Amino acid sequence: MDQEVTAGRDGALLVIGDVVTDVVARHRGPLAAGTDTAAAIRTLPGGAGANVACWAAYTGCADVRLLGRVGADAAAWHERELVAAGVRPQLVIDASAATGTVICLVDTGAAAERTFLTDSGAALRLEPGDWSDALLDGVARLHLSGYLLFTEPSRELAVTALAAARARGVPVSLDPASAGFLARLGVDRFLAFVEGLDVLLPSRDEACLLTGLPDPADAAAKLSRLVPLVVAKAGADGALVARAGSAPVRIPARPAVARDTTGAGDAFTGAFLSALLAGADPEEAAAHGCRAGADAVGRVGGRPPHPRGGS
Numbered sequence: 661m662d663q664e665v666t667a668g669r670d671g672a673l674l675v676i677g678d679v680v681t682d683v684v685a686r687h688r689g690p691l692a693a694g695t696d697t698a699a700a701i702r703t704l705p706g707g708a709g710a711n712v713a714c715w716a717a718y719t720g721c722a723d724v725r726l727l728g729r730v731g732a733d734a735a736a737w738h739e740r741e742l743v744a745a746g747v748r749p750q751l752v753i754d755a756s757a758a759t760g761t762v763i764c765l766v767d768t769g770a771a772a773e774r775t776f777l778t779d780s781g782a783a784l785r786l787e788p789g790d791w792s793d794a795l796l797d798g799v800a801r802l803h804l805s806g807y808l809l810f811t812e813p814s815r816e817l818a819v820t821a822l823a824a825a826r827a828r829g830v831p832v833s834l835d836p837a838s839a840g841f842l843a844r845l846g847v848d849r850f851l852a853f854v855e856g857l858d859v860l861l862p863s864r865d866e867a868c869l870l871t872g873l874p875d876p877a878d879a880a881a882k883l884s885r886l887v888p889l890v891v892a893k894a895g896a897d898g899a900l901v902a903r904a905g906s907a908p909v910r911i912p913a914r915p916a917v918a919r920d921t922t923g924a925g926d927a928f929t930g931a932f933l934s935a936l937l938a939g940a941d942p943e944e945a946a947a948h949g950c951r952a953g954a955d956a957v958g959r960v961g962g963r964p965p966h967p968r969g970g971s
Contacts, residue, residue, distance in 0.1 A: 671800025677709015715930025806837030923962020
């Protein structure tokens with residue numbers, strides 16, 4: 661991984677989002693319904709918010725903080741993994757719910773496509789009581805995982821954190837996170853929230869869903885009339901950077917051999933935000949995001965390797 665981007669000197673990145681346990685099952689070809697399908701299975705730390713934080717730290721941001729909620733069952737393990745990745749975790753331990761779990765079914769064919777079965781558990785039980793304005797002390801950017809918007813308590817927390825950040829002049833970014841959950845939430849409800857953002861980082865499919873437009877470039881341009889900077893992630897087609905309704909700039913992808921696409925978008929987001937904090941312009945930051953995404957798909961799971969070696 662190219663780590664030429666160094667951390668900015670003007671403050672930390674605070675990520676608020678999900679911390680979950682990923683059970684990754686890599687199989688080849690269609691699942692055999694009603695019987696066995698051979699698979700290689702690993703249990704790994706994950707969660708979109710946590711993945712973004714880890715990739716931001718890995719790509720050079722020296723001060724990355726994470727607010728998340730976990731169950732007592734796996735809290736110590738997740739904290740160790742985050743600290744080893746260079747992240748400063750602020751984990752709320754939920755007394756009533758287990759840590760969220762996602763089963764990732766990964767087809768090991770050429771596309772390395774994945775399907776998620778999600779039990780959010782404690783992850784989306786973050787609530788306004790878990791927030792303190794002091795969490796913004798020393799913070800230069802706030803990033804929200806879109807998963808926060810999909811339950812009432814965590815959505816209230818996101819609204820509270822966004823208002824606090826805007827009062828301090830801290831720019832806020834958000835990744836919509838899931839086209840499936842987004843469709844169930846409702847496009848209008850989502851767009852009402854994002855009007856307060858500075859940066860939106862949808863996938864190509866999410867951008868099209870949010871606008872009703874079939875072309876991702878048109879969709880990114882339309883969204884950038886609502887949010888000043890929109891960066892649409894397009895996987896093997898790179899990314900689109902749109903500002904204030906203008907025609908998007910296309911950023912090419914980096915060549916990669918895909919083993920597992922889990923977390924590729926999170927890797928992009930983490931590296932993109934790290935580069936912005938280091939002073940890069942959005943197009944340059946998106947190029948760093950594409951580089952991280954290419955690295956991510958060559959690994960199993962959604963996290964980068966630990967900075968000092970290891971998995």
